[in-house]
Amino acid sequence: MLIGLVGKPSSGKSSFLNAACMTTAKVGNYPFTTIEPNPGTAYVTAECPCKQLNVQCNPKNSLCVNGTRLIPINLLDVAGLVPGAWEGKGLGNKFLDDLRRADALINVVDAAGATDAEGQNVPPGTWDPLKDVEFLDHEIIMWLMQIIRRDWRKFTRRIETEKISFIETMADRLSGLSITRTHIISAVKKSNLNAEKPSSWSEKDIERFTKELQAIAKPMLIVANKMDLGPAKENIARMQKTLEKIVVPACALGEYWLRRYAEKGIIVYQPGDNKFEVLKPEVFSEKELKVLDNLKQLLSEYGSLGVQKAINVTVFELLDLIPVYPVHDVQSYSDKDGRVLPDVYLVKRGMPLRKFAGKIHTDFEKYFIHGINARTKKRLGESYELQYGDIIKIVSAK
Ligand SMILES: Nc1nc2c(ncn2[C@@H]2O[C@H](COP(=O)(O)OP(=O)(O)OP(=O)(O)O)[C@@H](O)[C@H]2O)c(=O)[nH]1
Numbered sequence: 165m166l167i168g169l170v171g172k173p174s175s176g177k178s179s180f181l182n183a184a185c186m187t188t189a190k191v192g193n194y195p196f197t198t199i200e201p202n203p204g205t206a207y208v209t210a211e212c213p214c215k216q217l218n219v220q221c222n223p224k225n226s227l228c229v230n231g232t233r234l235i236p237i238n239l240l241d242v243a244g245l246v247p248g249a250w251e252g253k254g255l256g257n258k259f260l261d262d263l264r265r266a267d268a269l270i271n272v273v274d275a276a277g278a279t280d281a282e283g284q285n286v287p288p289g290t291w292d293p294l295k296d297v298e299f300l301d302h303e304i305i306m307w308l309m310q311i312i313r314r315d316w317r318k319f320t321r322r323i324e325t326e327k328i329s330f331i332e333t334m335a336d337r338l339s340g341l342s343i344t345r346t347h348i349i350s351a352v353k354k355s356n357l358n359a360e361k362p363s364s365w366s367e368k369d370i371e372r373f374t375k376e377l378q379a380i381a382k383p384m385l386i387v388a389n390k391m392d393l394g395p396a397k398e399n400i401a402r403m404q405k406t407l408e409k410i411v412v413p414a415c416a417l418g419e420y421w422l423r424r425y426a427e428k429g430i431i432v433y434q435p436g437d438n439k440f441e442v443l444k445p446e447v448f449s450e451k452e453l454k455v456l457d458n459l460k461q462l463l464s465e466y467g468s469l470g471v472q473k474a475i476n477v478t479v480f481e482l483l484d485l486i487p488v489y490p491v492h493d494v495q496s497y498s499d500k501d502g503r504v505l506p507d508v509y510l511v512k513r514g515m516p517l518r519k520f521a522g523k524i525h526t527d528f529e530k531y532f533i534h535g536i537n538a539r540t541k542k543r544l545g546e547s548y549e550l551q552y553g554d555i556i557k558i559v560s561a562k
């Protein structure tokens with residue numbers, strides 16, 4: 165699971181990564197601070213079933229903090245994109261190519277309008293962040309379309325004369341981009357095009373197909389960052405009203421400092437909380453205390469500093485994934501070694517049980533007999549559609 169952090173230079177992508185993953189990627193108030201991509205591990209948070217079941221869990225592939233399960237996912241912070249990046253402008257295509265494996269994208273926008281298209285500082289409020297959303301959509305579409313329509317005439321002629329499947333051939337072409345057959349089938353259907361005769365598709369048709377495919381295979385969330393700066397509030401309201409995408413207001417810088425202070429034990433704060441408590445006011449300077457006051461105000465106004473929320477919304481809403489807990493023993497909810505609720509998988513909502521079994525082990529899918537819902541102890545058939553928080557035992561013949 166990989167989420168790519170994209171956006172124009174200086175919007176706060178590396179700051180977001182650092183806040184989400186406690187990494188130390190270089191941050192700077194000038195464009196192209198980041199050149200090589202920075203990876204990080206962030207955590208999606210979900211209520212751990214241990215709370216409800218009143219058991220002591222012993223996680224293996226994740227963590228549990230006070231009844232909140234932390235499920236690791238990968239983030240990748242890439243270099244800033246400038247208009248024309250898809251055709252090589254700025255640092256160009258390389259950085260789009262770094263995003264090939266991404267399952268979803270977060271467009272980090274400078275919602276305060278304090279930087280122009282190239283990421284140069286301008287007085288806050290003088291740049292319209294809506295333009296940043298529009299341009300980034302365009303860049304991603306153009307980049308993807310460039311790959312899709314490569315040698316289009318030759319490509320479509322081959323499909324039609326040799327009577328080979330458009331879906332399979334396109335899936336081969338896009339396989340390095342984490343785009344699957346299922347994604348392509350859905351995009352063809354949604355754009356109402358004839359996959360038997362792609363040679364009849366117009367430029368506009370190819371563009372429509374590309375847009376549908378992007379929305380399905382690389383959905384995008386907007387993070388309206390720098391909400392602490394003056395003009396951001398009005399811009400955020402406008403973005404939330406006008407854009408069809410989910411917009412999460414954030415203050416990456418503030419979130420980073422709160423997590424750092426919490427790590428040092430000088431404040432009490434859990435990522436995503438709507439409040440924090442200062443334990444040792446004496447270690448902060450007057451200036452820092454003022455910043456903390458501002459953050460308190462932002463927390464009460466927006467409900468969170470947005471970083472954790474953006475990650476959770478991307479995984480649970482945009483990608484529509486759910487946490488599922490496989491176990492070996494349905495009485496104790498444990499694995500073979502007696503570890504209680506050891507693992508959690510993020511899977512597509514409604515995934516059929518047998519397919520899920522294959523995610524744990526290919527033999528489980530191959531020799532599948534049935535499943536058991538560990539909460540109700542009821543038997544489940546192979547086509548049972550997984551639901552949020554399911555705890556499941558797979559019974560197989562091997
Ligand atoms: N006020 C404020 N400034 C922020 C926030 N997030 C980032 N910044 C500042 O914005 C500037 C750019 O931050 P970076 O994280 O380096 O931005 P980037 O998008 O990674 O930039 P490039 O790597 O150059 O593309 C830095 O001066 C940060 O301190 C925020 O939430 N509030």
Ligand SMILES: [Mg+2]
Nearest residue numbers: 177178197198
């Ligand atoms: Mg950066």
